Amino acid sequence: MEDTARFTALVAGPEAELPLDExxxxxxxxxxxxxxxxxxxxxxxxADGMRAPTVDEVRRVLFTDLGLAGDADDYxxxxxxxLDAVLDRRRGIPITLTVLMMEVGRxxxxxxxxxxxxxxxxxxxxxxxxxxxxxGVPTQADGVHPSYLAPVxxxxxxxxxxxxxxxxxxxxxxxxSLLWVLRLRCAIPGVPDADHDxxxxxxxxxx
Numbered sequence: 001m002e003d004t005a006r007f008t009a010l011v012a013g014p015e016a017e018l019p020l021d022e023x024x025x026x027x028x029x030x031x032x033x034x035x036x037x038x039x040x041x042x043x044x045x046x047a048d049g050m051r052a053p054t055v056d057e058v059r060r061v062l063f064t065d066l067g068l069a070g071d072a073d074d075y076x077x078x079x080x081x082x083l084d085a086v087l088d089r090r091r092g093i094p095i096t097l098t099v100l101m102m103e104v105g106r107x108x109x110x111x112x113x114x115x116x117x118x119x120x121x122x123x124x125x126x127x128x129x130x131x132x133x134x135x136g137v138p139t140q141a142d143g144v145h146p147s148y149l150a151p152v153x154x155x156x157x158x159x160x161x162x163x164x165x166x167x168x169x170x171x172x173x174x175x176x177s178l179l180w181v182l183r184l185r186c187a188i189p190g191v192p193d194a195d196h197d198x199x200x201x202x203x204x205x206x207x
Contacts, residue, residue: 047107070133
């Protein structure tokens with residue numbers, strides 16, 4: 001419950017002050033034991049390995065030295081949505097790989113934004129789009145409406161991470177995991193009413 005309370009407090013506070021890295025690790029802590037402080041220091045150490053404050057160095061540290069890559073073999077594994085597991089397994093999905101780029105970059109003074117393009121989350125540095133699933137290489141968003149290329153804030157990123165988990169646990173029928181995922185998602189201001197309705201039905205079924 002302590003992790004839930006902390007997550008709820010973070011997402012309810014000013015979005016500009018919301019620590020995306022801590023909140024993402026708190027999501028993982030609902031599935032398995034996570035030492036959030038140690039995981040944050042792990043990101044500090046990765047940033048310390050950068051030789052210059054550039055996006056190329058972010059890519060080198062994460063995708064070359066650490067060996068992160070998109071998990072094409074088991075894309076829908078829930079571990080791909082847990083930031084600590086992504087670091088452990090060296091595999092992830094676009095949104096978690098983007099979060100790692102953002103948070104390691106931020107520590108070194110490199111601003112990287114998340115871009116919620118339909119079906120494929122991207123990163124952006126300046127005006128350059130990057131594909132984290134392909135090692136953070138520059139990419140094009142051909143045919144994508146410009147409205148989808150605006151940076152999204154940490155609340156939207158966390159909500160999308162939880163939406164991915166919701167889909168996974170609905171598909172597998174994991175009621176217990178789905179319940180905590182919905183509770184966290186509904187703690188984020190602005191999530192659709194449908195999420196609150198689904199959570200209310202699930203909680204009512206417990207009585």
